[in-house]
Structure formats: C-alpha cells, structure tokens
Amino acid sequence: MILEILLRLVLWLLLAPLLPGIINKVKAWVAGRRGPPVLQLYYDLARLWRKSAVLSTLASPAFVAGPAVAWVALAGAALLMPLGPAGGAVSFRGDVLLLVYLFAVARFCTAWAALETGSAFEGMGAAREVSYAVLAEVALITAVLSLSVQTGSVTLVTMLAPATGAGAVLLAGGLFAVLLAENCRVPFDDPNTHLELTMIHEVMVLDHSGPPFAVILHGASLKLMLFAVLLSQAVLPVAELTPAAATIVLAGAVLAVTVGVGLVESLLARFAFRRVPLLLTTAFLLCLFALLLAWKGGAA
C-alpha cells in the first residue's frame, strides 16, 4: 500500500515536467524552429534547485513556505487521481471534492506568496488568478456534477466512466478550456513572457528564484498533467480496458491533450482580458449542457 503510493508519486513527479517540454516542442515545430529540448524543464529544475535564492526584503517566511505547501497540495491531488483500471492510490466517497479544494489550496498559497513582495505587478497577477479561478471553479464543479449525475457516484474512481456522444464532446470542450485557464496557457495567459502587464501566472512568480522557483515550476507542470489526466479519463473509458491497453490509451490521450495545448498556443493569440470571462462562461455553459445531457441520459 505504502509502496504503491510512493511508486505512483514518483511516477507523477518524474513524468510531469515532460509536458511543458512537449508543448514547447510543438510550438517550435509549428513555428519552424528547432526549439529547446523536450527535457529542458528537467535541466532548469536541477539548476534552480542548486542555485541560491534572492528574497524580497518585504517577504516573510511564508514567501518560501507558500510554494512548498502548494506543491504538496498538488502532489496530494495526484495521489487522489485514479489511473485507469489501477484506480486511485487514495480513494473515498467525496474524494473529488478534496481534489477540487487541493487545487484551491495551491492557488491560495501561490497567490499569498506572490503578494508577499508588495509589488503591484504581482498584485495584478494574483488578483487575476483568483478572479478567473472563480469562473473556472464553477465550470469544474459543473463538470464534476455532470459526471456524478451520469454515474450516480461521488467517488473519482467510479465517476470517471465517461458519457458517449454529445455529452463527452461537450465535457471535453469545457474541461479543455478549464485546463487552459487553470494552467495559465494561451488564450488566457501567455507563459512565454512575464514582462507585459497582461500576465497571470508568470507575473505572480516574478520575484521567486532558486529552490522555491523550482518548486513552483514543478508544481505547475504537475497541475497541467493532473488536468490532462482528468480530461482524458472524463472522456475516454480508460478504466474498462486491460492495464496494458489502458496505459497506452491514457499516455496517448495525455500526449494528445498536450499537443493540443501546444497547437492552441501556436495558432491562437492571447485574448484581451475583458474577453476572458466570456470564454470561461462558455466553458461553464459547455459543462452545464453536459450536465443536462447526463441528466436526460440517466433518467431514461
């Protein structure tokens, strides 16, 4: 049991930094560049972990503790996430709510650490992060409701038995938009730069350096992978496959989502900020229609 948990954790922690690398590769490929190696984030993390840190004179110890707590919350969320037929490392009725609230813990701690610096830049980023998360969380809970109505279950392992047809398409669309928003990707945010006034996540971590910054970057990649796995399993019947097939399907689906993120990032420009709520509301509506379809399907 303990061994299984540790094994899963190591798997999650090791694989997660691959995703941003793949996205960057896809972006480079579309733009006709060679791009950084897929493993670039691993090198960055190793380098940052060894570097010394510069802390703002205004910052309290929570400036360092915040990223650590956020990282633990995301690692905990990874343990709750079921992996196809293997189920979740930890699973109980209502674990899906803990998952949603662990994301909230991560958000609270990251934003708190950002505000430690007293910088207006970081204030802006934190304000945007928590404000757009309001709509993203609504969409996420609606998606959870639709899965739960669909299967009559409130446990992640059993509720990830996807709908077919229109419901799955709607849910996939809604969850993909939530994934982009929660992970601060284009068209909500641009992870490439932090020097414009229009950034969310990158501007929050402006003053972080050294090991805390490594923890933040790793946590962000973990969150991306969590959402990608959640999206894949909410749409594909991974749990019903044999372990070998499930592994291949899940890996393929996560890869497809990652490539999709990269393509969106290459082909779309970031939206103006006043249009972000509109897009998130659209995501909510997609999830809401998925919920209504699940209701009709379940009642019949």
Added chain:
Amino acid sequence: MTPGLLLALAAGGLLAGLIFGPGRPRVWLALTLTGNAAALGAALLVLFHGADWTWRGGWPVAGELPWLRLDGISAWFLALLGVGGGAGAVYAQEYWADAHHPDSAPRSRRWWNAMGLSMGLVLLSSNGLHFLIAWELFAVSSYFLVTLDRERKEVRAAGWLYLAASHAGTLCLFGFFALLAVRTGSWELGPLHDHADLAPLFWLALFGFGVKAGLFPLHLWLPSAHANAPSHVSALMSGVAIKMGIYGIVRFSGWLPVPAAAGWVVISLGAVSALVGITFALAQNDLKRLLAYCSVENVGIIMVGLGGALLGARHGEAPWGRLLLAGALLHIWNHGLFKSLLFYSAGSVLHATGTREISRLGGLWRAMPWTAALFALGAAAVSGLPPLNGFVSEWLVYLGLLDAAAGHGRPAWAAMPAAIMLAMAGALALAGFLKAGALVFLGAPRTPAATHAHEGGRLLRGPMLALAGACVAAGLAPLLLWPAVARAVAAWHPAWTAGPAPAALTTLSLAQVVLAVLFLAAGVALWRRVRACGLRRAPTWDCGFAAPTARMQYTGGSFAGITTGWFSWLLLPERLLRRPRGPFPAQAGRSEYLPETVLERIVVPAGEAVMRASTAARRLQHGRLQFYIVYLAGGLIVLALLVWLEGMP
C-alpha cells in the same frame, strides 16, 4: 456532575459577574469564565453522554411555569455560546480595558454577561412566552454592547439600525408564538408533528429568525453593527448571536411540521445569501465590514445545508439529508470558531493601528507576526481549505448536494444549482480573504500608522491561539465530534438516528492529518534548502522598478476590481474620477463609494416614500372645524350610498 448542576453553576457565575463584576475586572473574568466553562461542560455532557436534561419550575414566571430543556440541538448551540463567551471575555480584558475606556468597560462587562445569560435562556426555554422574553433581553443587551462606544455617530446609527431591524423580526416572532399558543392551546413548546395546520407558521419563523441570522436580504443591520461594535462584541455577534437566529430556524423546523415549499425556499435563500454575501464582502474596503459580509455568506452555507435536510426529510432521503444537516451543524461551530478568530485578529489590527481600512494598512506581519499568522490560518479556514475545519463542514454539505444530484430525484433540481453557486461563493471567498490577509499583513506599510503597529498583549493573543487550535483540531479530528453531530441530527429528526460516522469521513480525517504534517514538513524543508543554498535579501525586483513608494502597491479596490466589475449591477458602486488635466495638472483623484444596496437603494427609499405620503396625508388634519364637518358629511354620504347600492336588487 449533571447538566443541571453545571447549568446552575453557569447561571450563577454569569449572574454573579453581572452583579459584582462591572467594577472589578479580575473578579468578573473569573466568574464569567467559570460560567461559560460550566455552560460548555453542560452542553458537552448532553451531546456526548447523558440524556436530554429538562427541568420544570414549580412557581409561575409571567404567568407560566418555567420549563427548561437541554437537548441535542440546544446543547449544540450552547457549546458555541460557552466558547464564544469565554474567549471574548478574556479578549475584552485587554481590548476594552478600563485604562482606555473607563466609562464603557464596566458597561461592557455588565452587558456581556446579560447577553450570555439571555442567549442561554433562549436556548433553554421550552415555553413560547419565556422564549420571547429571553429573545427581547438578548436583543436589548446586544444593542447596548454594540453601542458601547456611543460617542461616535456611526456607532449610534448602527445601533439604531440593529435595534429597529431586530424588532421587525421580533414582531414576526410575537405573531409566530402567539398563533402557536392559540392553535395548540398552550405556550409550551415541543415536538408537534401531528398538527399539520401549523405548517404555514414556518414562514413567520423564517422571517423573524432570518433577520437575526443575517440571511440575505434581511441582513441589512448586520454589516454596520458588526463593523462598528468593539471587536470582542463583533466576534460574539458574528460567532454566536446570529447563530441564535439559525437556532430558531433549526429548532422550529425540527419541532413543527413545515410547508411543502420550505426546503426549496430555505436552500434557495441560502445559496443566494452565500453568493451575494461574499460578493459584497470581496468589494469592501473596511476589514471588519468584509468579515461581517462574510458572515452573511456562511449563514447562507448553513442554510443550504438545512434546506437540503428539509428536502431530504420531505422526500424520505435519509442518507444525504443527514449529511447535509450534519454539514450545516458542523459549519455553525466552525464558523463560530474561525470568525471569532478573524474578528479578534481584526481587532488587534485596529488596536495597533487605529484604522480598519485595508488600503491604509500593509506590511503588518513584521510588527505583528502572531496576529498575521493567526489571521492567515483563519482566512484559510474560512475559505474552506483543507486540512482545516471549514473544509470538513463544506465537504459534508457538498457531498450531500452531490448525492442528492446523483439520486436523480426532484431535490436534485435544488441541489445542482446550489452546488454550483456554493462553488462560486467558495472561490470568491478565497479571493476575498486573500485580499484581506495579504493587503493588511503583507507588502510594505502604506501609512505611518501601519509602520508603527505593535503586537497585542498576551490576553489578546491567548484567545486567538485557543480558537486557532480549535480550528486545526476540528479539521484534523472531525471524527471526535461525530457522536455530538449524530446526536444533534437525531434531535432534529427522530428517525435519523445516530449511526457510525461515514467511512469516508474516517479516510478524510486521516488524509487531513497527513496533509497537515506534509504541509509543515515541506515548508520547513524548503526553508532549510533555501538557507543551505544561500539566501540574499534585496528590494522587490518588480521588473526593474525596484522599491517604489509603498502607495504604489496594489490596493483592496484594485485587487477586487475584476470581480466587483462583474457584479457592478448588484454592488452599484458610485465612482468619482477627476482626471489630471492640462499641461500642469493640479489635482486628480479617484474615489469609490460602495452603498449598502438593499438598505440604501430599497429600504431607505421605501421608508422615505412612506414618510412623504404621511406628510402629504397630514395636510388633511389642519384644525379647521368646518372642514372636519365636511369630511364627516362626505363619509356619511359615501356610507349611505354603499348601503343604498347594497339594497338594490
């Protein structure tokens, strides 16, 4: 020790404090603490061990024989009263000390005990008449506590508003209890499920108690009263007093039959209350007003749980109905704990800096590390973040709602929107408390007052530490509380008898403990790693614009700007912008005023319209006899016409 003995001790302690305490702070503190501890003991005894406690007096009071009863539900609220009353008494000793308030500190002590006694009496009374008397005493004593600092105009205004709103509610309760007495033939209260004709009375109770609970849109007294009262009183009002309104709704929805629509109305009111309350909270610039509006939100969450339980009871859905009621009850305790903690922290800030305005504070963590850490803990708890107590109760409520939705019954149509609205309120609460905590305690001090802040003394910190400990404990070990929850649930609905804790709660509390340990360990480990790698302090980099003036930091208004923009149709902010003009701009500025929408846009205009109509009608009464005779004659003619028309075939 029996509950009766402990209750006698509680009453004795509080009464003795009331009589002998005002002039002797230490004696008062000892007596009040004894009284509150005894009340807590009696409540816990009933909740965890013994049977219900009842006592019938042998001589009539106000024409009725006293009948006191401590059962699962009243004990649940009495425990909260014991904690809130005791912690506040310690806090007040330093916060509202005789040295600074020679005039009002003795009054504070007197009314504190009067309020504790009257709230206890409300909880214990099982007789409608005595309930009303205790309710009125409670309203009046809390009015005097709110207006302790009555030299200030806004305090007096807040007090009047509270008194007026409170009595509007009490009026409904007079109707409620009188009608109840008429229909049952006795003032005595108790389970009356076979009287189906009593169901419509629920609406009167909902309004009357809803005003006290601060349910939107009946909350109009709450923000100004909470904000302007001294902080120990704010904490008692928010943590305990508004729960008396909830007690009324819980109590009488359990004892009396309720109309078919009750569950639907309560859950809708709760969801709207949660969303609107937190929207207003996020927009506030006054720290205590923000906390006050957040109480409206939390009352909403409690009402969602209760409304869901009513739906569960009506549709015979015990499993999720029980979960929702358990969540609501647990949230009553949890909100009492973390909201008192937050009000005490806000009080310490006010004590140290003299201002409640978020945008005039900042950087307080250096001067007040304890207060900052405890406020952060309270903020995380109130945002419902694991592994603290707020998460456990919200988890139970959400779980009940998800179960109800998954059940595909008619209640799902209430549960699904409620869950979505709660999710929105939860994310907004996180934003609001991030704003409150971070802008007050982090960054650089924005004003000299914030620069010269100082940490509060031991008597300020002690109660805060105790409450914070309770928040953590209730979050990590909810299983210990489960027997009490189960007992209170069974007292509300006899068929929902106490069962073992849900297996999921066991796993959840284990997960909470592991999370808490890992959070601590990771924080410490990363800090050590940073120290080992070498650590340099430098001004905030800020994209190269290093160390600007502190006033260039993000303010509360700008932090909440995005969300308040979405809700400007509800908040109706009044903005004043003076742009810089010309080549040598002299003055420019921007100010924003946030009205109390319900009060200033609905209630006050309606009141003014009534006043105008009355003034206009007064012109008819001018003292000229001949015109009065004309009125009389006109009235007679109209009457005669009516009679004549009636007589026609």
